[in-house]
Structure formats: structure tokens, C-alpha cells
Amino acid sequence: MSLVFHILDEIEAYQCARQINEIAKEFGFSQFDAGMFSIAVTEIVINSIRYAKDVKVSCRYTQNNKGLEVYIEDKGKGIKNIQHSLQDGNSSTKDSLGFGLGAAKRSVDEFLIEKSDASGTSIVLRKYIDEPRYEYSPISVKKEANQFNSDAYFIKHYDGDKSLFAIIDGSGDDLPAYKTVQSVKGLLLEEYRLPLEDIVRYINPPQSSKNSILIFER
Template sequence: MTTAHGPLLLDCEDVAWFRDQPEAARGAAAALGRRIGLGEHRTAELVLAVAELTTNVTKHSTDASILLRVLRNHAVAGVEVLVVDTGPGMADVPAALRDGVSSIGTLGIGLGAVKRLADRFDIHSVPGVGTVQLARFWPRPLPASVAGEAVVGGITRPISGEDVCGDAWAARTDTGEEAAPAPTAETGSSARPSRVAVDWSVLTASGTRHQATRRGAAEPQHSPRAAGGRSELVRGAAAGPGQGVLVMSCDGLGHGPMAARASQAALQAFRTGSGRTPEQIMEEVHRALRGTRGAAVAVARLEAGGRLLFCGIGNIAAVVVTADSRANLLSHPGIVGSQMRQLRTYEHQVPAGGTLIMHSDGLSERWRPADLATLLHHPPAIIAAGLLRQAGTRRDDASVVIAKAAW
């Protein structure tokens, strides 16, 4: 969706994952609603919806996980609930949303009531595969600045046994203002002055649970496939006219608090930097990560008309998909913040209906466009959660970020 200020983007803080903990999820939802100022009545509606969703998955699904997190833009904060499970799925989603069709033993309000309570509700379900549900709660009345659906969304999950994660993602809109050329990695010159960023985790008094990765440097991705359009190496790539959407995926080396520290430094540099192209942003992130253990990083710039610029260092998979095609984008070996050779930018034309996917090596690359065919018309967060369920591993931190060319 495009607003008066450009494509709708939302900052995201992963707050907590819950498995087989319905009471804890409800308590966390209540605390989170109060913490961000959602209001007493709206917080009660949030808790009621979480209670219904958690009771449903506890009784009727396997390997269910619930994610609660804060979404923000410049003006307002809300709470998003994502529920991901495997099997049995729903054969008739519209029927499940009708009033009076509540699972036996639940609170009885039904998914239809959850849909009415939420400002945004979406569900994707495949029998025998599982279900992904999204419910989003903003203060009432609904602020105009968050009406509609964000064009970028993602999800992060820590390795089993960790509470923090070194994988991270972020998106921002380029203002269209020219920035001074970024110094190269070899020059080592100081960073440009940057805007002041708000540390939302401090304002909400909640610990941000971003995910961290095991491997930062890796062999390059496979060459782009022509099925989804050809990528070309571009020397001195420049931003196109007008606004663009910038997306970053980061995988801090290893996992745990030190990997999370690296990814948070990368996020800060991305959000406050003045770079307009992926190479400029990569230079800013490289300087910010010096003194940390480093990370694998990929940055993409999407523009009106489907032009995509991409620059990647390390083992971040980047793919442009449609329902029947997949084109891999090329990354190069290295560790951002430590061992980063000459940067290379590739230009790609995103086909009509195409979607950009970037994910860490906490997900296998052994997935096909057909696996996502029924997901691609859903919001980015639903696609990300579905892909994480399909290809994620518990042996590493994992992250997925999705950008839909809808502007």
C-alpha cells in the first residue's frame, strides 16, 4: 500500500515466542498492551483474541508457536499476534470464520469474533500442512497512518534454548535526497552525521528478542536464474528518481548475545544512515560493525517500475519469486565489519506480481516457488511465517524478510 508519505512501512520489535504456554501468552499480551498505551478496553480485546487463538492451537494443532510483537511507525504503536502451526489445517476457512463455529472447548467467541476485534486479520491454511494466523491491534479510532498493509514484513526466531537472536531485518523509505558518496571500505574514513533514532525497546521497557546466526561468511549464492528475470552487475549504481524502499537482512556471526549485539549495531546504522544505494548502506553498516564479531548482510533497494538494486556479503539468501519462477540474487563471501572486499551491486527487474525474499541460513534453501504459490497473495508477515515453518531449522537462529512490489 502507498500512503501520502510513500509505501507503508512499520518498524517491528520481536518481543516473545510462546510454545505450549497459553497463560503466559495471555499475560504477555496484557502487559504489552498496557506498556505501549493501547488503552484498557483495547488491551482487553487483545487479550481475549489471544486467549481464543492460543486455546484453538493448544487443542487442535501440533508444534504451534505464538509470536507477540510491537509494530510502530512515526506516530503510533500497536501489537501483532502471529500464530504458526503444523497440521491439521482448515479445509474451509470461510466456514471457520462464521459465528458459532468455534472449536469444542474454546472460549466460544470463535475466529469470526477475533477477526472483528482485530484491525487486521489474515489466515492461511492448507489441510495436512498447517495454519498461519495474523491479528493486529491498533489504538481506536484506527489511525490513518497505519490503515492498509505494509509492503515489507518479516519474522525472526532464536535458536532453541536462546532468548535473544542475532538475525534481524529492517526497512525504510529513501527520501529521494542525494547523499554524499560513501567512502570505500579501504579508505576507512569516518561515518557521516546521521539522524537520531528512537530506541523503541527502551520506551516500551521490553527486551527485544532479535535472532542471531551461526555463520556469517559463506560461499556465494548460485547465479541468478533467468526464469524470473536476469540480474546484471552494475558499476557505480545510482538511486533512481523519487522514493525507493530499502530493505536489509542481517545475520550476526554465531548466536546468542554477541551475535545480537552485531545485528543491533547493523540495524542502528541502517535506520540512521544517509546512504541511498545498497553499496552506500553496506559501507555504513561495515563501519558500525567494527569491534563486533561481524555479520552477513544483504541490502536491497526497490523502486517504482520494478527496478531492484542488490548488494550482499555472506550467507544471506535473496530471491525474487512469482508463483512459478525463482531468480536467485548473487552475494559474495565475506564478513561485514571484518573481511569485506570490493562491493558489487546487481540490478534486477522484478516481474509483475514478483516478491523479494531474503532469509538467513537458519532456513534451508530447498524450497520451491510452488511451496509459496498459495501464500504470495497474503501480507508479507504471513508469507514470512509460512516460509519459516516450511524451511526453518531449530539448529540456528532464523530470519525472513519479504517485500512485495506493490508501489
């Protein structure tokens, strides 16, 4: 399944979002999840049509057929400050996007800005129907006498059928140990799609500190 919409105005943008909502429900999403997905599409497409031109929306199944993927591209001026634009309440009439990026990102499982420059912006939205569900209750509490907690955990579900779990035991309870652990979490968030052995080698090389990291995937 692959549908392409060429959006000329806001009416067509809302029509596109409604049609994607129906496609999501037919695919098997709950009414709530289909609504969240269409909200993300609406937020981005509306801003694209307001501040850019030649807006194109493509909707198709994800590569593993466990979800839907929407690819939105425009020929605007790009997003000058992506991180700033992802914060709620920020907008810019000078950029092709801006307002609604944060809401869109929270409404989907994967939000990727593939390109944003003077030639335009391309964004990919993915939502999966079979996200694995596990029972877990991770707790990490600092010692009463310590100012920092250098222990942490990381849980990432992705592609509808994969999960990565990590438990990070920092070496010490001071600020450097805390910063190291947070850095490891950041690396996991960026590189979670790598093979497990590559992740372990990447974040815990032989010359690294005494931090202990337990990682497993399912």
C-alpha cells in the same frame, strides 16, 4: 521489540495472552483495547494447542510502530472451510482452528490467515493505537418506489494512520445496479491498500458502466 512463545499446553496459552495484554497496555492501549487484543490471541492459541502441535506465538510492533502484531502458527491439519469457521458457533475437533475465529476477527483491526493447509495454519493479528477519528454521518436511502438502493459508501481505517473513503452512485435502482455496487464495495475491501490511482483504475475501467465513484484517502 520481539517476543516468541512456544506453547505446550493451555496454561501456557493463557500466560502468553496475559503477557501480551500487559505489553499492549504498556504500549499505550486502553485497558479495553488491550483486553480485546488478548481475547483474540486467547481464542486462537487455545484452539491451536487443542487441535494442533508446535504452536508458536510471536509478538512485535507493527512495521509503522503504531500498533502490535501477533503471529500465530501451528502444525495442525489446517482449516478446511475458512468462511464457515469464521461464523460464530462453529467448531471442529478435526481442524487446528475453528471455534473463536469470528470473535478473534472482531477483536482486532486486521485479521489475516496467511496459510492454512495440511502442514498447518498461520494467522496474523494486528491492532493499532492511533486509529484516526473523524466525524461523519453517511446516509443512503432508497427511493420509496424502488425495491433496491444502488448507492453506497465505504470507509476503511487501517495501519493506524490511514483512511480510505468512497461514495458509490449506482446507475439505476434495479437488482443489476445493486449487485454492481455491492461488487465494487467488495473489491474496495480486498484492494484498499493499493495506491489510490490503481484502485480507481481497477474498479472503474474506461469500458465500465455509468456508475459514479468518488474515492479519497487521508
